Amino acid sequence: MTLGNMESVVLFDAGAKGRGLKAKKELSPGEVVFAEPSFAAVVFDSLATQVCHSCFRQKANLHRCAQCKFAHYCDRTCQTACWEEHKQECAAIKKIITAPSQSVRLAARVLWRIHRSTGLASDTQLIPVDQLEDHVADMSHDDRERLRTDVYGFLEYWSCGRKQHSVDYISKIFGIIQCNAFTLSDQRGLRAVGMGLFPNLCLVNHDCWPNCTVILNHGNQSAVSAAFHSQSRIELRALGRIPEGEELTVAYVDFLDLSAERRKKLKERFFFECACQHCSQHTRDDLMMAAADSKPAADKVKEVTAFSKECLERIEKCRINGNYHEVVKLCHECLEKQENVLADTHLYKLRVLSVASEALSYLRSFTEAAGYAHRMVEGYRKLYHPNNAQLGMATMRAGVTHWHAGQIEEGHSLICQAYGLLMVTHGPNHSITKDLESIRAQTELELKMFRQDEDAYHTMREAAFQKQPIACSISAEESKGSIRKL
Ligand SMILES: [Zn+2]
Ligand SMILES: [Zn+2]
Ligand SMILES: [Zn+2]
Secondary structure: OOOOOOOOEEEEEOHHHOEEEEEOOOEOOOOEEEEEOOOEEEEOHHHOOOEOOOOOOEOOOOEEOOOOOOOEEOOHHHHHHOHHHHHHHHHHHHHHOOOOOHHHHHHHHHHHHHHHHOOOOOOOOOOOHHHOOOOHHHOOHHHHHHHHHHHHHHHHHHOOOOOOOOHHHHHHHHHHHHHHOEEEEOOOOOOEEEEEEOOOHHHOEEOOOOOEEEEEEOOEOOOOOHHHOEOOEEEEEEOOOEOOOOEOEEOOOOOOOOHHHHHHHHHHHHOOOOOOHHHHOOOOHHHHOOEOOOOOOHHHHHHHHHHHHHHHHHHHHHHHOOOHHHHHHHHHHHHHHHOOOEOOOOHHHHHHHHHHHHHHHHOOOHHHHHHHHHHHHHHHHHHOOOOOHHHHHHHHHHHHHHHHOOOHHHHHHHHHHHHHHHHHHOOOOOHHHHHHHHHHHHHHHHHHHHHHOHHHHHHHHHHHHHHOOOOOHHHHOOOOOOOOEO
């Protein structure tokens, strides 16, 4: 696979949706439709010292750029790799002393790049960046005010650049960033760490039930020989078999929401009415709001739904404050009320189960966490596309939690299922898949041991557990962000 290879796709007029991309040949599940390095990308302000500004890995002890004292890198390889992109930024930051906001930094990087390459980074880029949709004319009054603040921030920063631009043109660039920038996650897919612009990816339209997924691959710079290094890039991957001529789509928002809610978000954020089949037919809305099989009274369902909504808000507040004991207490209370009233596919139940298993894992109550994670995955399976990346990440989380709880048979089984899913959504060269591969080898070994001698297995586990606390990074945090637009 060559980076930027666009041989499998063709640009076409998708009617009301504007431009779109379709398959030029039949594609199979997990196939990389195309890969694309960022045109420009930046690390979020809040993580500027914790995430490498070149490969977007989150790491301790990053090296600081000696010039601007703002950019941070894993090592010299990463620093050298992006010097061309950082050069002008470095001088600009040095001059104004404090770095401007992430959106201003990204807009400036986009413009510097346009100057260097007249908007086309390579001959495989299908359209120039400044011809992407900007929707400035559709923005609300408040959004336009925010845009204006960004533009003035930009002018202050840019004053050291030679070429000047009109306020309208700069606004357009900010508009393009706002509706097209893609959120970049760290190497474990746990946290959104930055944002970038990928011009070819921007041409892929949305569908709530898409046939592709997009994932950031951080590349590999660790090989001794530079010939084996790979660049960080996004990959558009087919979720199933896609016949020649079919439009390629990705989901800009997570599917786990009622169709009306998804439509609202898409309208507010991307300025279009979703006319996808799942929205038009309200597919699975019934499951996401379903009452339990025991057929509780309508009043009861209404009461518990309202209670859950309010309780989830309180849970979220406690979670943000890191008050996990309170989170668990509220989750217990909420799940108890939901029992025999809301179905296991009800959105509010799934949200509580997700937070409960996360908080309990953090508190190392793995057995209880595993039970909740299991129920969460069961619900997700009934709602998500079978090859959905969120489903893959949730299954991985559930598998690791079971493993930590000493439930090796179930743990190994879930980890294998997650591995199968991630091979499609992330591919074999992604760091998450590689991590999961080594976990899978470990659980396979432990499962063998367990089947030979259960007692010996538990003794071994206990000893290992006490000696070295098992990292719960994979199960601890929410794993969204990686496939979602901003
Ligand atoms: Zn790096
Ligand atoms: Zn610098
Ligand atoms: Zn839709």
